Amino acid sequence: MPARRPTKRAKASKGPEQTSASTGNGSAPKETPTPALMIIPLDGDQLGQEIKFYLAHLHEWRDHEGKHVLIKGQEHVGFYRTEEAALEEGFRRFGRVPFLVKQILLDEQPRPLVWTVL
Amino acid sequence: MPRVQSKIGHDGAIVTVRVEIGETEEAALRAAGRPIPIPFPTTALIDTGASHTAVHPMILTHLGVAQTGTALVSVPGQDQVSLPLYRVRISLGARLPPFAVRATRIIPATHTVAVLIGRDILADATLLFDGENQAISLWF
Numbered sequence: 001m002p003a004r005r006p007t008k009r010a011k012a013s014k015g016p017e018q019t020s021a022s023t024g025n026g027s028a029p030k031e032t033p034t035p036a037l038m039i040i041p042l043d044g045d046q047l048g049q050e051i052k053f054y055l056a057h058l059h060e061w062r063d064h065e066g067k068h069v070l071i072k073g074q075e076h077v078g079f080y081r082t083e084e085a086a087l088e089e090g091f092r093r094f095g096r097v098p099f100l101v102k103q104i105l106l107d108e109q110p111r112p113l114v115w116t117v118l
Numbered sequence: 119m120p121r122v123q124s125k126i127g128h129d130g131a132i133v134t135v136r137v138e139i140g141e142t143e144e145a146a147l148r149a150a151g152r153p154i155p156i157p158f159p160t161t162a163l164i165d166t167g168a169s170h171t172a173v174h175p176m177i178l179t180h181l182g183v184a185q186t187g188t189a190l191v192s193v194p195g196q197d198q199v200s201l202p203l204y205r206v207r208i209s210l211g212a213r214l215p216p217f218a219v220r221a222t223r224i225i226p227a228t229h230t231v232a233v234l235i236g237r238d239i240l241a242d243a244t245l246l247f248d249g250e251n252q253a254i255s256l257w258f
Contacts, residue, residue: 087140
């Protein structure tokens, strides 16, 4: 019988919502790294526009690294401390339609795709 | 310690699961007084090679889950691609609370399974693959 280990269960903690919910971009960046990324939306990806917007503005959001940004179309709704808070706001504003909630990571490394995605 | 037991079938380590919408999405539906989609029972393959849990598009469509995320992935011979992610919960038995995951959508190579259980769920599990007895056990 395997030894007991602490389990990290699904129920994500609901932290306090980050206050900013405006379309401000935060402080101006001191430098502008250009991650020459060419993102190709896979078939069925309904958030191609949002991910392009995210990547285009990522360098401006240095001060918000680690927080979760809510984006719909070309609109940046706000930054949130937790993913759940961003999702709550997204469903409240937009309903059950595609919108992007993504943690701001300045140095996000792509993962290898290991399965066939249709 | 909750334990899930199942058999090793023709396609590998198969377990019965239920797929349901994410907790936040369900709360939004409740707040709006709208009906909650009934969890979708199906079969899943334990896939230790998959970083993300993956769900058949038919199930995502049935539940009406909205795409709310992407993951950047690299594909050999191509630039980076954005992989659609969907917040859902996967239940692996009555004694375990559901796992909230950011699942991607795929059509598995075999018709007998509609979900691939990836390492996001297996991260806290101990898996015993008993090939001699054609059985698996998962402890969480």
